Amino acid sequence: MKIHVYAGLKDYFQPEFEVSGLVRNTDELKALLLTINDKAGAILSSCRFAVEEGFIDNAFKLNENDTIVIIPPSSGG
Amino acid sequence: MAAPSHPSGPAAASPGQAPAPEALSSEPLDIVGLLGGAHHPGAGAVVLFSGEVRDNNQGRAVSSLEYEAYAPLATSMIAEILATARQRWSLQTAVAQHRTGRVAVGDTAVVVITASAHRSEAYAANRYIIDRIKHEAPIWKCEHYADGTKEWGNNCNCHTVTGDVNKHIYETGG
Numbered sequence: 001m002k003i004h005v006y007a008g009l010k011d012y013f014q015p016e017f018e019v020s021g022l023v024r025n026t027d028e029l030k031a032l033l034l035t036i037n038d039k040a041g042a043i044l045s046s047c048r049f050a051v052e053e054g055f056i057d058n059a060f061k062l063n064e065n066d067t068i069v070i071i072p073p074s075s076g077g
Numbered sequence: 078m079a080a081p082s083h084p085s086g087p088a089a090a091s092p093g094q095a096p097a098p099e100a101l102s103s104e105p106l107d108i109v110g111l112l113g114g115a116h117h118p119g120a121g122a123v124v125l126f127s128g129e130v131r132d133n134n135q136g137r138a139v140s141s142l143e144y145e146a147y148a149p150l151a152t153s154m155i156a157e158i159l160a161t162a163r164q165r166w167s168l169q170t171a172v173a174q175h176r177t178g179r180v181a182v183g184d185t186a187v188v189v190i191t192a193s194a195h196r197s198e199a200y201a202a203n204r205y206i207i208d209r210i211k212h213e214a215p216i217w218k219c220e221h222y223a224d225g226t227k228e229w230g231n232n233c234n235c236h237t238v239t240g241d242v243n244k245h246i247y248e249t250g251g
Contacts, residue, residue: 007145007217008229046232048215048242053149054081055243069147073232073242076144076175076216077128077187077207 002067003033009047009072012040026058029068046073084150084157100155101146101216103178106185117169120192124199126207128187130180134230138223142186144177147215151175158209166202168193173206175216186218212245 001023005013013036023029026049034041049056050069062068098111108127115123130142159171170192180186189206193199210216212233221227235245 006147006215007219008232011229046234046236046242050147050150050215051081053153054083056081060081069150071147071150071215072217072229073234073236074212074214074216075218075230075232076146076214077211077218 001029001062001064003029004067004069005072006070007072007075008043009040009070012037012043020064023062023064025060025062026056029062043072044070047071084153097159098172098174100152100173101148101175101177103176106174106176106188108185108188111172111174111188111190115170115172115190115192117192119194120169120199121194122196122199123170123190123192124196124203126187126189126203127185128207129185130182132182134220134222137220139182139220140223141179141181141221143179143219143221143227144175144186145217145219146175146177148177151214151216154214155210158206158213162191162202162206165205166191166193166198168198168202171202171206173210175210175214177216179221208247212247 001019003019004016019032021032023032030044033044048071050071051066112125132139155173159173162168163171168191170190173189175187187210189203191199191203212235217229219227219229236242238246
């Protein structure tokens with residue numbers, strides 16, 4: 001499973017990396033990411049997740065071949 | 078949610094109007110050119126908002142801002158926001174363009190132009206568009222301070238009030 005992160009998340013993770021193991025939904029992905037960096041809890045709780053350029057929620061069933069984009073709160077303008 | 082939720086695609090420009098500009102640009106924004114393409118014979122009002130880089134933030138001197146975007150989704154979201162505004166306010170023109178990369182103090186980071194028969198619709202639609210871009214589009218800014226430090230910041234924090242990362246304060250009032 002490939003992970004892409006942006007903006008402030010890059011202070012906690014590499015911009016692109018892979019994870020393996022049983023990750024069925026975004027809650028399980030967040031839990032796995034916290035094992036990589038336990039300081040990322042606050043920012044992860046405010047993030048949206050996207051697959052194939054569309055937003056997903058925890059009901060979306062993740063696949064091991066998915067590329068997941070983790071999107072921090074916007075700050076454009 | 079069984080499948081990813083995709084914003085609708087970009088709307089076509091009205092007949093006789095300039096093609097819609099790209100939603101994101103790594104080059105300085107051509108405000109004059111964008112305004113020139115926004116006029117419409119049915120529009121008695123044109124409103125242009127230019128979001129520009131300020132030289133200070135929370136008491137600290139700012140040297141520049143750096144914008145990053147998740148381009149595929151930001152582009153489709155901005156297109157959906159513009160299409161919604163066009164329909165809701167019967168706009169003749171609705172365009173928006175946002176910078177990516179480093180933007181100097183005084184330069185434009187985002188421009189929104191709306192044109193309608195009367196000014197109230199053009200003002201309201203313009204405010205709607207810039208608010209939604211700032212709150213929802215996956216675009217982020219990094220403040221580069223004069224002391225050499227930098228910080229990602231000024232994030233939308235609506236979720237701390239609404240309890241939902243997909244729900245923003247301006248949406249709770251109906």
